[in-house]
Amino acid sequence: MILAKVVGTVVASQKNDGIAGGKYLLVRTCDTRGREKGEYLVALDLVGSGRGEVVLISQGSSARQTEFTYQKAIDCVIVGIVDRIEENGQVVFRKEEGR
């Protein structure tokens, strides 16, 4: 998985039938301190993430290993909202303060 920050939403009414009904968020990869730094991805939100939250992204065929995405044309899902990141014994990100 990779770390990413939720930065926005993507609305698409005309979709391939298999992937209708999902909530698609715009995320940007971030560093361990939750600072945005990389590419943007459209991720299906399965856990009710909000803007500004740091989340865990799963990509590729693994993105289909959930109830909603099973055998669907999806390759990027949010599988968790990050509360805290500890790196080398130090807490480098905490959900409330990290926003």
Place this chain on the structure above:
Amino acid sequence: MILARVVGTVVSTRKEEKIKGIKFLLLEKIDPVTLQGKGDYLVAMDCVGAGKGEIVFYVSGSSARMTAITEGKPSDAAIVAIVDAIEVDGKVVYQKDAVVTT
């Protein structure tokens, strides 16, 4: 999934048997904030009837074979949605068919 703009079409008459009858669109990846093309192109199979100039998002890898059109086909990129709007940090940065007032 990754955001891109439909910038053209790709026609191939001599091709793998299985992918006959499928529309190939030329996509350019875009920066969702500036909507500028990133000069990074790919060819994707159209599964939603996307038109030129439209912003879409596509799936790649094995997920690209999870549509009725691309199932069992040698496809690793499939357009699965036509984007109506993109909101970033609370601001709508893209609205389909919005009249662009310069």
